[in-house]
Amino acid sequence: MGKTWLRDYIIKRLFYAVIIAWGILTVTFILVRIGPTSPADKYLTNLAARGEEPAQVIAAIEARYGLDKPIHEQYINYIGNLMRGDWGWSFSTSMPVIELIKTHWIYSFQLILLSTILAALAGILIGIYSAVRQYSKTDYIATFFSFIGISIPNFWLGVMLILLFAVQLGLFKTYYDTGIPLLSLANLKQLILPVITLSTGMMAGYTRYTRSAMLDNLRKEFVRTARAKGLPERVVIGKHVFRNAILPLVTIIMFDLGSIVFGGAYLTEIIFGIPGLGRISFNAIFADDYAVVVAVTLISAFLILLINLTTDIAYAYLDPRIRYD
Amino acid sequence: MTKKGIKHLAGKVGGIKNLLIILLATLWGLTLLADIFVVEKIFDPLGYLYIALGIVALRYVVWPLYTGRRLVQYYWQRVKRNRLAVLGLAFILFLILLAVFGPLFTPDPTAANFEQKNLPPVGFTTEESIYNPQTGQFITKTISGTWEHPLGTDNKGRDLLAMIISGAGVSLQVGLLATGIAVALGTLIGVVSAYLGGKVDNILMRFTDIMMTFPFFLLLVFIVFIFGPNLAFIVLVIGLTGWTGTARLIRSETLSLRTREFILAAKALGASDGRIILAHLVPNVVSLIVVIATLSIPGVIMAEAALSFIGLGDPAVTSWGMVLRAGQQSLDTTWWVAVAPGIMLFFTVLAFNFVGDGLRDAFDPRSSV
Numbered sequence: 001m002g003k004t005w006l007r008d009y010i011i012k013r014l015f016y017a018v019i020i021a022w023g024i025l026t027v028t029f030i031l032v033r034i035g036p037t038s039p040a041d042k043y044l045t046n047l048a049a050r051g052e053e054p055a056q057v058i059a060a061i062e063a064r065y066g067l068d069k070p071i072h073e074q075y076i077n078y079i080g081n082l083m084r085g086d087w088g089w090s091f092s093t094s095m096p097v098i099e100l101i102k103t104h105w106i107y108s109f110q111l112i113l114l115s116t117i118l119a120a121l122a123g124i125l126i127g128i129y130s131a132v133r134q135y136s137k138t139d140y141i142a143t144f145f146s147f148i149g150i151s152i153p154n155f156w157l158g159v160m161l162i163l164l165f166a167v168q169l170g171l172f173k174t175y176y177d178t179g180i181p182l183l184s185l186a187n188l189k190q191l192i193l194p195v196i197t198l199s200t201g202m203m204a205g206y207t208r209y210t211r212s213a214m215l216d217n218l219r220k221e222f223v224r225t226a227r228a229k230g231l232p233e234r235v236v237i238g239k240h241v242f243r244n245a246i247l248p249l250v251t252i253i254m255f256d257l258g259s260i261v262f263g264g265a266y267l268t269e270i271i272f273g274i275p276g277l278g279r280i281s282f283n284a285i286f287a288d289d290y291a292v293v294v295a296v297t298l299i300s301a302f303l304i305l306l307i308n309l310t311t312d313i314a315y316a317y318l319d320p321r322i323r324y325d
Numbered sequence: 326m327t328k329k330g331i332k333h334l335a336g337k338v339g340g341i342k343n344l345l346i347i348l349l350a351t352l353w354g355l356t357l358l359a360d361i362f363v364v365e366k367i368f369d370p371l372g373y374l375y376i377a378l379g380i381v382a383l384r385y386v387v388w389p390l391y392t393g394r395r396l397v398q399y400y401w402q403r404v405k406r407n408r409l410a411v412l413g414l415a416f417i418l419f420l421i422l423l424a425v426f427g428p429l430f431t432p433d434p435t436a437a438n439f440e441q442k443n444l445p446p447v448g449f450t451t452e453e454s455i456y457n458p459q460t461g462q463f464i465t466k467t468i469s470g471t472w473e474h475p476l477g478t479d480n481k482g483r484d485l486l487a488m489i490i491s492g493a494g495v496s497l498q499v500g501l502l503a504t505g506i507a508v509a510l511g512t513l514i515g516v517v518s519a520y521l522g523g524k525v526d527n528i529l530m531r532f533t534d535i536m537m538t539f540p541f542f543l544l545l546v547f548i549v550f551i552f553g554p555n556l557a558f559i560v561l562v563i564g565l566t567g568w569t570g571t572a573r574l575i576r577s578e579t580l581s582l583r584t585r586e587f588i589l590a591a592k593a594l595g596a597s598d599g600r601i602i603l604a605h606l607v608p609n610v611v612s613l614i615v616v617i618a619t620l621s622i623p624g625v626i627m628a629e630a631a632l633s634f635i636g637l638g639d640p641a642v643t644s645w646g647m648v649l650r651a652g653q654q655s656l657d658t659t660w661w662v663a664v665a666p667g668i669m670l671f672f673t674v675l676a677f678n679f680v681g682d683g684l685r686d687a688f689d690p691r692s693s694v
Contacts, residue, residue: 016534023535028547035551151675153627155634156667159653163663167656174656263542267631271653281543282635285550297547301539308538 009316017309024301028294029078033071082298088291092284097295100280108276110182112257112265115195119202120253124246126203127210132237134215142207149204154264158197158271165193176274194272198264202256209252213245220244247318254311258304346384353377370557371498378505389611403687410683413676420673424497427490434491434643438482444468446477446485446661453658479662480655485648489665492645496673499560499629500622506564507625508618511571516606518572519579520598530576537569545628549637556639559632563625571617578610612688619681623674630670645670 069077081087087097130142166174172193180186217223218241226236266278273279277296284292331344353376360373390397404410445451450469457464476485518529548562582588583606591601632638633646634653645666652663 016531019531020535020538023532024538027535027539031548031551036553147675147678151623151671151678153630153667153670153674155631156649156663156670159649159656159663160667162653163656163660167660258538258540262540263631266542266546267635270635281546285546285637293547293550297539297543300543304540305538 006316010313013309013312017305020305021302024298024305025079025082026075028298029075032290032294033074087295090284090289090292092287092289092292093280097291100292101277101295101299104275104277104280106182106276107178107274108265108269108278111191111194111198111268111274111276112261114191115198115202115265116253116257116261118195119199119206122199123203123206124210124249127207128214128237128242130207130211131214131218139211143211146204146207149200150208152200154197154201155267155271157200158193158268161193161197162271176272178275194268194274197271198261198268201260201264205256205260206249206253209249210245213248214241217241217244247315251311251315254307257307262300262304342384342388346380349380349383350377353380370555371502371560374502374506374557374560378502378509381509382505385607385611389608400687404683407679407683407686409679413679413683416672416676417680420493420497420676423490424494427493428487431487431490432484434483434487436483438478440482441474441478442480442482443659444471444474444478444482445659446665447472447475449477449661451658476665477659477661479648479651480659485662485665488643488648489645489669491643492648492666493669493673495556495642495644496626496629496670499556499563500626500673500677503560503563503567503625503629504618504622506561507567507621508571508614510564511568511617512575512607512610512614514568515572515575516579516602516610519576520583520602520606522583529572533569533572536566539566541566542628542631545632546635546637549632554632554637554639556642559629559639563628567621567625567628571614571621574613574617575610578613579606582606582609616681616685616688619677619684622677622681626670626673626677630666 085098087101089095090097090100093100126142126146130139133139162172162174166172173190176190176194180190223236223240226240227233231240265276266281268274269276269278270282277299281293281296283289284296331341353373357373443451443453445468450467453466453468456462474484474486476489478484479488514529514533518526544566545562548566549559552558552562588601588605591605596604629638630644630646630649633644634650636650638644638647648666649663649670652659652661652666656663
């Protein structure tokens with residue numbers, strides 16, 4: 001019985017995911033269509049600026065993008081092209097968008113991965129310590145700093161780190177060097193400031209969540225029972241309290257990835273000049289390169305969809321208490 | 326119109342205050358239509374947002390606060406015990422005064438004056454090497470801050486204090502207006518979804534899911550990129566995209582209210598769905614709405630600042646993000662330009678977080694503050 005239940009749940013979730021994916025595509029299509037300028041206009045201005053004959057390229061563009069076709073046909077083509085992996089042409093870099101993304105995603109990935117791991121580890125550890133020693137000096141200091149961490153605008157923090165450590169002290173370079181191989185200590189060193197920038201807010205958030213989740217569970221009856229049994233405090237905290245507190249935390253971390261981290265990484269990449277997806281979207285905005293901006297927005301949305309789906313399913317699988325209908 | 330006629334009309338829409346609100350809203354709509362189709366520019370777009378939100382706030386914030394003075398006093402006693410919340414409130418009031426009266430005492434924040442560029446704040450000195458065309462040599466000149474420009478100037482000679490004050494106005498406007506729109510929309514969607522349930526609930530929640538799947542800031546960047554930066558538009562976009570969290574929270578709160586006795590009683594007495602939603606459900610989630618609103622303002626202010634910071638802000642107004650952007654580009658010469666707007670932004674966000682936390686504790690009957 002248990003197995004079929006899980007299977008039905010996964011099928012249902014997948015079905016929802018397809019609907020949401022369709023919704024994402026439709027929303028972006030509508031937004032681009034009702035925008036005051038069409039992609040072709042922006043493309044055209046750029047070609048004309050390079051000295052090409054506008055009249056000549058109009059036909060080419062319209063045929064290329066199918067902009068002369070009725071709107072429903074455009075819509076079907078748009079979805080069809082994206083599904084086939086044709087994400088359009090980036091004229092500002094003169095390559096297919098999909099190629100552009102393939103060469104740049106790794107920079108965003110390394111930044112987000114390192115920041116999330118650091119934030120989660122530090123946040124959870126500080127949160128546990130803070131909860132176990134509630135109202136101690138350490139707890140007050142941790143709470144104070146987590147308030148600061150949540151309130152500090154991360155793009156300002158980035159600028160201040162550059163000002164202090166790169167401009168004034170000269171410890172780091174002010175710009176990210178792509179010449180350094182990704183898997184090297186030098187690369188790790190130049191990621192220090194960006195990772196601090198991106199992870200501070202997250203870390204503060206996780207500290208607060210962990211602390212309150214731990215405190216909630218510490219008050220429960222089963223903790224008293226465990227202590228009464230004579231279990232050592234380490235086991236009570238580590239096995240009984242932490243295990244119960246950690247699950248909601250995983251959802252929060254996953255949810256944060258979508259709501260905060262992607263936006264934060266976008267800004268961090270811009271500040272430090274890291275050539276990830278955020279940076280190429282930023283460059284594309286000022287080059288009026290539509291296809292890239294659309295693609296980066298779509299990719300982030302799809303990634304979040306995938307993350308949410310995985311979290312939900314893993315959750316249902318891992319937590320035996322959860323039963324959805 | 327006779328007294329009786331007014332009474333009859335008021336009875337139809339559920340009381341004299343509702344009648345007043347409907348009249349105000351109609352007036353607002355007519356002015357807007359007249360503005361679009363007949364004459365040009367009665368108010369600017371932000372003006373309309375202000376008035377619309379003012380009407381909603383009158384009905385759902387000012388009126389209940391006035392009729393529930395005793396309760397307000399009770400909550401104020403509870404909030405007052407939280408010193409950080411009071412401190413935050415004081416800072417917000419200071420910021421409002423600064424934004425309203427500051428521009429009267431400071432020069433135009435956009436006026437460039439290259440004679441007085443790169444001036445440090447009062448109490449700081451910098452060294453600048455100046456090329457002397459007569460001797461063909463560089464001379465090092467020490468510049469110290471003057472009281473004429475208490476926070477110094479940027480590399481175009483614009484007064485930093487004036488820019489900060491202008492930015493305070495922008496941030497507060499965006500924070501309050503966009504949050505107002507987002508929370509109003511989120512509440513409506515959440516309450517309707519929970520109360521009506523079934524298909525409506527399913528469709529509204531799937532739509533919420535779709536909106537939630539977009540990373541908030543990237544969606545913002547995307548829309549502003551397509552439609553162009555304009556402050557009123559940015560406010561509207563943040564409002565129209567930022568309601569999802571509110572909708573979810575209000576929905577789950579309403580779900581537990583929906584089956585309570587007083588709702589059943591209202592239904593049994595023949596109240597319409599609209600009346601139950603507006604007169605019974607919404608007032609019962611007001612404390613939650615207030616907390617959500619206060620705690621969403623920081624995110625909204627930061628989102629606008631981040632947009633301006635990457636160059637997608639309204640170029641016509643001086644906002645903190647824009648000043649920070651200018652500061653970042655000249656970090657090695659004028660560090661203070663990057664420091665000042667960030668500090669203001671940080672304290673503003675901190676203040677709203679403190680107040681929000683204080684309100685949440687005050688409204689929570691389980692907490693003993």
